[in-house]
Amino acid sequence: KVAIFVSIDQLLETDPVNISSKLGRSVSVFKNGEPGKIIQDINQTRKDIGEYLFIEELGLIGIGVNKSKVEQKLFVVRKSTEGRALPESVAVPQIKKSVYNKIVMITGGAQGFGEGIARNLFKLGANIIIGDINSEKGEALVRELNEQKTPNRALFVKVNVADPISVDEAVAEVVLEYGGMDVMISNAGILKAGSLEEMDPDDFNMVTRVNYSGFFHCTRSASRVMKLQNRYNKNNYSDIIQINSKSGLSGSKKNFAYAGGKFGGIGLVQSFALELISDRIKVNAICPGNYFEGPLWSDPRDGLFVQYLEAGKVPGAKSVAEVKKHYESMVPAGRGCQPEDVVKAILYVIDQEYETGQAVPVTGGQVMLK
Structure with missing residues (x-):
């Protein structure tokens, strides 16, 4: 409309x-x-x-x-x-789909897990907002999605999740373009590995600002819109989903900045869930295993395989290939986590109106809840 x-x-x-x-x-x-x-x-x-x-x-x-x-x-x-309402751009199908025609913002959506999540949800009919600091990759992805000529549309908004003003402006732009927000997926994250002696305090603070504080900024801005929507639509539920990590469920040697922020993220998820459920806003975390093919792991300059090799996290490893082989052998399911695996968990927490404050592991059995 x-x-x-x-x-x-x-x-x-x-x-x-x-x-x-x-x-x-x-x-x-x-x-x-x-x-x-x-x-x-x-x-x-x-x-x-x-x-x-x-x-x-x-x-x-x-x-x-x-x-x-x-x-x-x-x-x-x-x-x-000229005073007349236009018809709906997307007809509601007879079979209800959990994200069909919903407005879904994904931070860090230009690459890695975020890109994979965006592509999969777009295929399911969601209107996708790629929020990222990387304009070049984000705009290219949006152009590719919109070239498919589907009823749903994609939009890029530049956002730095470590900056609360940037997040507020991005959410406002989404509302101006689409009229609201149904799902906020807080996916943006960075990683700097290193021991206590090696970790630079500035690097530690940067990881914390993006991974921990960034989730707070996204939740605060998105929940304002969702509260207002739900106040006047008593049957509506909204979702805030943090893409956490298996490192938020189990400690990670020489990776404490990342793991600490992710552990803290689950604390925020549970606390936000208790506060926002009365507004019919569910808050959950998805804790994926390792996406070995994504840039977080495989980037030849800053990827985790390179960082872990340099930090000596895998004793005896002499090459990136040996580090990768070591981590693949640690997954009972025999492979790394894929975006499709994460999307299935996202769809579950959106569909389930009676579930909030949860951390859902998607780790191939590598980390199990106790």
Whole structure:
């Protein structure tokens, strides 16, 4: 459906009976509640949700914070529709699919697990937002996905998850483009291996800012939108999913910066889950095993195979090939984890309305819950 953007001041100053004429088209802003109560709620949460609201025919959907983008979008909508609503761009299938036509943001989505997750969810009909600091790879992936001419669409937004302002702006851009957010997949992460004597404090802090604090920033920004959506849609559930690691379930020798952040991430997952379930926002973690083919492991300059060889994590290993062989031999299932394995776990936690605060291992039996 086509969206309308309107400032909160305009809502507060307008007689609810005449809101349609004020917006320039018919719109049932107050379908799901008493006008006075909704306006009161909006005013009370004004500091949290920003200065602009995103509204469509069925009610209040999300937020916007960039006035110029809001005004530009409003002009385009009015000009293109001439007061008439456009048809749905994607028809709802008879068989419900868990992510079909949902709005899914994936941080760190330009490569590695994030890219694989994005490709698989796009195939299932999700509208995908690739959030990444790497514009070149992110934009290339979005172009490739959109060239498939499917009803769902992909969007790239540049974001640095270590910067809360960058995350806020990225989420606002998603809302302006799509009208809300159904799923936030916090996948962006970095790794610096080394012993206590070798680890530079700046490297440790950088890993912590991205892997630990970044998840907090993503959850805070996304949950604001999801709370607002769910307040006016009592049957709706939203999902925040951290792509954690098996290193969040079991310690990792000479890899404490990464493992510590991942252990802490599960603590955040459980705490956020307790806080947000009353808003029908589920928070879960997926803990994958090693994706040996991804750049995190196989990058010839900074990959884990290279880092672990240099850090001496595999006694006696003289080459990257020997390090890789060692890690492959540690997986009972006989192979590394693939993006398809992770996506199956993602679909489970989205489908399951009665599950929150969980850390789901996808490790081929390498790490088992106790």
